[in-house]
Amino acid sequence: MAQFDVYANPSSHSKAHYPYLVDIQSAVLTDLVTRIVIPLGRTSAFGGESMKGLTPHISFEGEQFLLLTPQIASIPVKHLKNPVGTLAHFRERIVAALDLAITGI
Template identity: 70%
Template sequence: MAQFDVYLNPNKASKAHYPYLVDIQSSLLSELATRIVIPLGKRTAFGSEAMQGLTPEVSFFDQELLLLTPQVSSVPKKHLKNPVGSLSHFRDQIIGALDLAITGI
């Protein structure tokens, strides 16, 4: 498992609006049974609710998605099967969104 890998959302109830989860946890913590993730939500489902810096827009598989940083959570790593891609090229935006959520800057 690598930081910024993207996985299909295993939750049947939420995957219609949140099709993917981004693993943001450092690979140094691979021994933990859980992974810290941020859901990616379909841009169209959130209208004008995007917040500058906090919920950056990313393009993934030709879909416009929002990184829903306020919904950061953890999931058992056994539920994250095979990564379908990576958002490592959005590293600066992801770290910036986390900084804004935690420090306000």
């Protein structure tokens, strides 16, 4: 598992609006049985609205999503199957959203 890998959301309840989870956990923490993730929500589900900096727009697989930083969570590793892509190229945007959520700057 690599930081910023994207996985299909395993939840049958939420995957319609939040089809993907982004693994944001450092690769240093490989011994944990959970991973810290942030869901990607379809922009259309939010009327195109975002919170500047906190929920940045992310393009993935030809669609537009919001990185839903306030919905950060952990999930058991066993629920994250094969990654379907990576958002490593959005690293700065993701880290900036986390910084805003944690430090307010």
